[in-house]
Amino acid sequence: MKIEIKNEEVRSEIIQRIEEISGENIYKCYQCGKCSAGCPSADEMDLLPNQVIRNLQIGKVDAVLNSRSIWVCATCYMCWIRCPRGVNLTSLFEACRLMTLRQNLDQVGLKEAIKESEEMDIPQIAIISLLRKLTS
Amino acid sequence: MEVSYFPGCTLKQTARNFEISAISSCKLLGLDLTELSRWNCCGTVYSLSTDDSMHHLAPIRNLIRVQEDGFKEVVTLCSMCYNTLKQANELMKKEPDRLKKMNDFMYREEDYIPDVEVYHLVTYIKERLGYEKVRELVKQPLTGLKVAVYYGCLLLRPDSIKLDDRENPMIMEDLLTALGAEIIDYPFSNECCGSYHTLGQKEIVLNRTNKLITEARRDGADVLVLSCPECDFNLDHRQKDTLEKYPNFQTMPVLYFTQLLNIALGGNLEDCGFELNYIDPLPVLREKGIIK
Amino acid sequence: MNKRIGVFICHCGLNIAGTVDVDALREAVGKIRNVVYVKNYIFLCSQPGQEMVSDAVKEHKLDGFIVANCSPTLHEKTFRTIAIKLGMNPYLVEVANIREQSSWPHSKQPDYATKKALKIIKGTIKKLERNIELYTQRVGLTKRALVIGGGIAGIQAALDIADGGYEVLLLDRKQSIGGHMAQISETFPTLDCPQCIMTPKMTEVAQHPNIKLYTYSEVEEISGFIGNFTVKLRQKARYVDWDKCTGCGECIAKCPSKPLSEFNRNLCKGTAIYRDFEQAVPSYPVINKEACLYFQKGVCRVCEKVCPAAAINYEDKDIIKEEKIGAIIIATGYDLMPIQALGEYGAGKYKDVVDGMQFERLLASTGPYAGNVKRPSDQKVPESVVFIQCAGSRDPETHYPYCSKICCMYTAKQALLYKHNVHHGKAYIFYIDIRSNGKGYEEFVQRVQEEEGVVYIRGKVSKVFKRGDKLVVWGADTLTGQTVEIETDLVVLASAMIPSTGSLNLASKTRLATDKFGWFSEAHPKLRPVESVTGGYFLAGTAQAPRDIPETVAQASGAASKVLALFSNEYIESDPVIAQVDPEICNRCGYCESVCAYGAVKLNPKTRIAEVNEVLCEGCGACAATCPSGAISHRNNSRKQIFDMISVATENYDQITTKFDK
Numbered sequence A: 001m002k003i004e005i006k007n008e009e010v011r012s013e014i015i016q017r018i019e020e021i022s023g024e025n026i027y028k029c030y031q032c033g034k035c036s037a038g039c040p041s042a043d044e045m046d047l048l049p050n051q052v053i054r055n056l057q058i059g060k061v062d063a064v065l066n067s068r069s070i071w072v073c074a075t076c077y078m079c080w081i082r083c084p085r086g087v088n089l090t091s092l093f094e095a096c097r098l099m100t101l102r103q104n105l106d107q108v109g110l111k112e113a114i115k116e117s118e119e120m121d122i123p124q125i126a127i128i129s130l131l132r133k134l135t136s
Numbered sequence B: 001m002e003v004s005y006f007p008g009c010t011l012k013q014t015a016r017n018f019e020i021s022a023i024s025s026c027k028l029l030g031l032d033l034t035e036l037s038r039w040n041c042c043g044t045v046y047s048l049s050t051d052d053s054m055h056h057l058a059p060i061r062n063l064i065r066v067q068e069d070g071f072k073e074v075v076t077l078c079s080m081c082y083n084t085l086k087q088a089n090e091l092m093k094k095e096p097d098r099l100k101k102m103n104d105f106m107y108r109e110e111d112y113i114p115d116v117e118v119y120h121l122v123t124y125i126k127e128r129l130g131y132e133k134v135r136e137l138v139k140q141p142l143t144g145l146k147v148a149v150y151y152g153c154l155l156l157r158p159d160s161i162k163l164d165d166r167e168n169p170m171i172m173e174d175l176l177t178a179l180g181a182e183i184i185d186y187p188f189s190n191e192c193c194g195s196y197h198t199l200g201q202k203e204i205v206l207n208r209t210n211k212l213i214t215e216a217r218r219d220g221a222d223v224l225v226l227s228c229p230e231c232d233f234n235l236d237h238r239q240k241d242t243l244e245k246y247p248n249f250q251t252m253p254v255l256y257f258t259q260l261l262n263i264a265l266g267g268n269l270e271d272c273g274f275e276l277n278y279i280d281p282l283p284v285l286r287e288k289g290i291i292k
Numbered sequence C: 001m002n003k004r005i006g007v008f009i010c011h012c013g014l015n016i017a018g019t020v021d022v023d024a025l026r027e028a029v030g031k032i033r034n035v036v037y038v039k040n041y042i043f044l045c046s047q048p049g050q051e052m053v054s055d056a057v058k059e060h061k062l063d064g065f066i067v068a069n070c071s072p073t074l075h076e077k078t079f080r081t082i083a084i085k086l087g088m089n090p091y092l093v094e095v096a097n098i099r100e101q102s103s104w105p106h107s108k109q110p111d112y113a114t115k116k117a118l119k120i121i122k123g124t125i126k127k128l129e130r131n132i133e134l135y136t137q138r139v140g141l142t143k144r145a146l147v148i149g150g151g152i153a154g155i156q157a158a159l160d161i162a163d164g165g166y167e168v169l170l171l172d173r174k175q176s177i178g179g180h181m182a183q184i185s186e187t188f189p190t191l192d193c194p195q196c197i198m199t200p201k202m203t204e205v206a207q208h209p210n211i212k213l214y215t216y217s218e219v220e221e222i223s224g225f226i227g228n229f230t231v232k233l234r235q236k237a238r239y240v241d242w243d244k245c246t247g248c249g250e251c252i253a254k255c256p257s258k259p260l261s262e263f264n265r266n267l268c269k270g271t272a273i274y275r276d277f278e279q280a281v282p283s284y285p286v287i288n289k290e291a292c293l294y295f296q297k298g299v300c301r302v303c304e305k306v307c308p309a310a311a312i313n314y315e316d317k318d319i320i321k322e323e324k325i326g327a328i329i330i331a332t333g334y335d336l337m338p339i340q341a342l343g344e345y346g347a348g349k350y351k352d353v354v355d356g357m358q359f360e361r362l363l364a365s366t367g368p369y370a371g372n373v374k375r376p377s378d379q380k381v382p383e384s385v386v387f388i389q390c391a392g393s394r395d396p397e398t399h400y401p402y403c404s405k406i407c408c409m410y411t412a413k414q415a416l417l418y419k420h421n422v423h424h425g426k427a428y429i430f431y432i433d434i435r436s437n438g439k440g441y442e443e444f445v446q447r448v449q450e451e452e453g454v455v456y457i458r459g460k461v462s463k464v465f466k467r468g469d470k471l472v473v474w475g476a477d478t479l480t481g482q483t484v485e486i487e488t489d490l491v492v493l494a495s496a497m498i499p500s501t502g503s504l505n506l507a508s509k510t511r512l513a514t515d516k517f518g519w520f521s522e523a524h525p526k527l528r529p530v531e532s533v534t535g536g537y538f539l540a541g542t543a544q545a546p547r548d549i550p551e552t553v554a555q556a557s558g559a560a561s562k563v564l565a566l567f568s569n570e571y572i573e574s575d576p577v578i579a580q581v582d583p584e585i586c587n588r589c590g591y592c593e594s595v596c597a598y599g600a601v602k603l604n605p606k607t608r609i610a611e612v613n614e615v616l617c618e619g620c621g622a623c624a625a626t627c628p629s630g631a632i633s634h635r636n637n638s639r640k641q642i643f644d645m646i647s648v649a650t651e652n653y654d655q656i657t658t659k660f661d662k
């Protein structure tokens, strides 16, 4: 499998925007994989956390924004606190989510969420935090 | 001692057992948890984008309430509330420009002066009373009860809010040791329960619950102890679905640390609210002779 | 007043001329008062450049000149030497640094850089106008060296100087010399054991007529200056009279108190009366007071009873000795970071998570299990070992930003030795990059991978925890893009090297510079790597930065040759750019005396007027800045000169800074 690294994709505007929103410099990452090794959600991800940032480094932002990974991340902060380079991946993931959410593309419906929560006594914080993370 | 207290929504609803056991045990410790006269949702999750002030309004508004009530400190129980309030507060201390913007926005409120300190109850007990004092007040030691302590994410991360060492925390363990419990080495104490994915992506949570409870079993725990209604829901109530998905799964009672605190200090069993626990902890507590 | 000043502007290739408009600069400088000659040149420091300067000075009868080029640390000497050859006083030559201070930092604002360069030159002209001729002073020197630290660096440096015919004091705070190398099992890439290659050197030290050993001793105080140091040494109480002791070891064999062995990195027990290891030099033991039953509980005195030489002396005291020294080599080496700080790896919590040096001891034939690798927790032979590289190194966020340089190689070596020891065992190495850039090093790593079947996994480990009696390692294999879990028996952390404990303390006693971690700073990273910034101090081995044995030894020989070069002089010339007191202005307050770190300025007991000792004065300027009456100034840095330069630098300040965007 060969992909083309394209000048216009590397450091593209949208990637710079992601860096801005997250306050992170994606080139700090030296791809050690420690984030992925400790990520509790890694099993459910299609792109490992280090692959998310790697894709951004080489300009493949679509691969990231279309990945399941950014929606599986539960903001547990493990990657960030253990990263030897201090890359705040937690914020980077959030910024990636926001790139979609800010186009009013919600990932869950309010109605369904409430309906599901009524079936069982789901705690209020679960409902609110879900909506905060997966809707605009 | 009067202590300003922020309960948060869930402690008034699905996690009432957490609140009543906390209030009761604090009374026995001589701490009077005084609920804020007004409060709103903490926001539940701290906003991580640099260009968003909107989502810091909820936590900061609560800190203004603390100020209005004339307190300089506020104690929380739920780890989500703790994390959100504390991170937002740290941000206000660090970024005066943002603080000004927020104060301007909330022009009908008094200005927030970021000198309120946000505490989690366990830190408050450790720093203000000391575990020696707690040990002296124990009426019913938790002798023989093997406890795995589970912190989850939001009490330990990020660094700006951590209760204790983020890899090998001992602050809860030490409290439970003071209550006479036997602490087991539980390396999963700082792993994640799957959090809000319990809605929408339940499968994620079931895998976690299976793993986290099974590892606690393997390490020899009788019960798992925690401090978060979200974790509690996933690790206790979701055991039902976990069992359906993994037929060999062995259940385990999951308790709020305040429930054990209340028992150890000789509080009323009713004040533990055990009826809200999904896996009934009474049999094991009885078996160990901790309750009758 | 110097009134025939020449200015030579260097392009430094494009380093200066690429940013600064050098033609405009030349034109502007030519218009300045007292400048009679200006010339630009592509490389002033080149041979033709120097000749051009020399000719111009003669031809235009210059009474002083300025070179506008790079930092004075690089070429001030070059051009002052030209002056000496021409019979001009070298202190009438000044450097205007327009590279480090203008063209480099302002490479994106060429206009600003040109204006600033002009200001720098103008200010320097102002200074030079008032420079006077200065002359150096000669002082004698003690041709005797002190080497602090008796690891392989200190040993090599001491031997080289001693072989050169000069006396050396070799100091180590431990009972024996040898340092960390003595603890290593076998050394990469040739796998010879330190017993074979280092103990001969240790014996040579012990027998060398020019070497005086001070072990179990520390530096108490150092005063003086290059060629003329006075050093106070504290020889710690040994409780054994080394003049009587024969090194028979009876006492060690019979001592009932068994504290953990420091040499074996707490993996097994030693004794209260001990020597660091079997081949220790000297071979005489000392008593560890904290562990000794007699000192702690007042009972025992077994060693005294068994000693055939009546050498035990429980009344022994620390002894302070004073020595005259001409040059000092810092060879205090390194330590490993405490692995407890690596909480995610269960370090400090699990006995079977060890650091690299502990694993060396597990491998060593002189180690706790006589070279048969066993787990510290239950002495089981490990079926597999996981090595984690860069544990704390290259980790600016939580630990140390630098690469420890040696761990890639020693980890490869350790995996190989483990495989030789436990043939069926499996070895896994988590790495992020393999740095094997030494002679024969890459070949060594290839051999470990190909012939020994050690499995290299590219990725970091995030967590190590215990499951039953196994350790579970969670890591990443970034090459397949998967996370991995390995159940293993033993985890070895290649933990970061740090400066040896007490380095900062020694740095403050010697007033030597270190970086922020405590590694001693060299005078120039490329060109003066074994000298320290302060005259008379030299650096050897890992006291300066992480490195392996070959490099350590090379550097130690380098430092020794610097000392020998110094000792080949009969005298030292002191720098005349120092403080001077105007006795007519001094008001006898004595503030200067209280701020001088070198004790160089004192009030004369009779006149109560401050006087500067020209040899002790380092020219730091503290007294001049402190003197409330303005009586002290630096030679050729008078108040007038400094304020003239400040006026030049600040004129039209607003105008020039508007160009300076953020």
Ligand SMILES: Cc1cc2nc3c(=O)[nH]c(=O)nc-3n(C[C@H](O)[C@H](O)[C@H](O)COP(=O)(O)OP(=O)(O)OC[C@H]3O[C@@H](n4cnc5c(N)ncnc54)[C@H](O)[C@@H]3O)c2cc1C
Binding pocket: C148, C149, C150, C151, C152, C153, C154, C171, C172, C173, C174, C177, C178, C179, C180, C181, C184, C186, C187, C188, C189, C217, C218, C219, C331, C332, C333, C334, C335, C336, C356, C357, C360, C406, C410, C413, C500, C501, C502, C503, C506, C540, C541, C542, C543, C547, C548, C549, C550, C552
């Ligand atoms: C696990 C491991 C394995 C290694 N394996 C190899 C290998 O196979 N091959 C290889 O080439 N390199 C290897 N190295 C590197 C090697 O250990 C070093 O390069 C070498 O030992 C450095 O020697 P040194 O003299 O600079 O420092 P040290 O050996 O640290 O010696 C310093 C000495 O100074 C003394 N000292 C310190 N401070 C003071 C003070 N204030 N006053 C008095 N005395 C003081 C100490 O007691 C010590 O004796 C390994 C390193 C490690 C950590």
Ligand code: SF4
Binding pocket: A028, A029, A030, A031, A032, A033, A034, A035, A036, A049, A050, A053, A079, A082, A083, A084, A085, A086, A087, A089
């Ligand atoms: S831990 Fe940090 S440096 Fe390592 S791969 Fe992840 S983000 Fe990059």
Ligand code: SF4
Binding pocket: C251, C254, C255, C256, C257, C272, C273, C287, C288, C291, C292, C293, C294, C295, C300, C301, C302, C303, C304
């Ligand atoms: S007196 Fe101390 S050193 Fe001597 S044998 Fe007894 S314990 Fe060992």
Ligand code: SF4
Binding pocket: C240, C244, C245, C246, C247, C248, C249, C250, C251, C252, C284, C285, C306, C307, C308, C309, C310, C311, C312
């Ligand atoms: S028994 Fe006496 S002579 Fe022998 S090593 Fe011990 S102190 Fe020295």
Ligand code: SF4
Binding pocket: C389, C390, C391, C393, C394, C402, C403, C404, C405, C406, C407, C408, C409, C433, C434, C435, C494
């Ligand atoms: S030498 Fe190798 S293992 Fe050690 S810090 Fe450098 S890269 Fe990492």
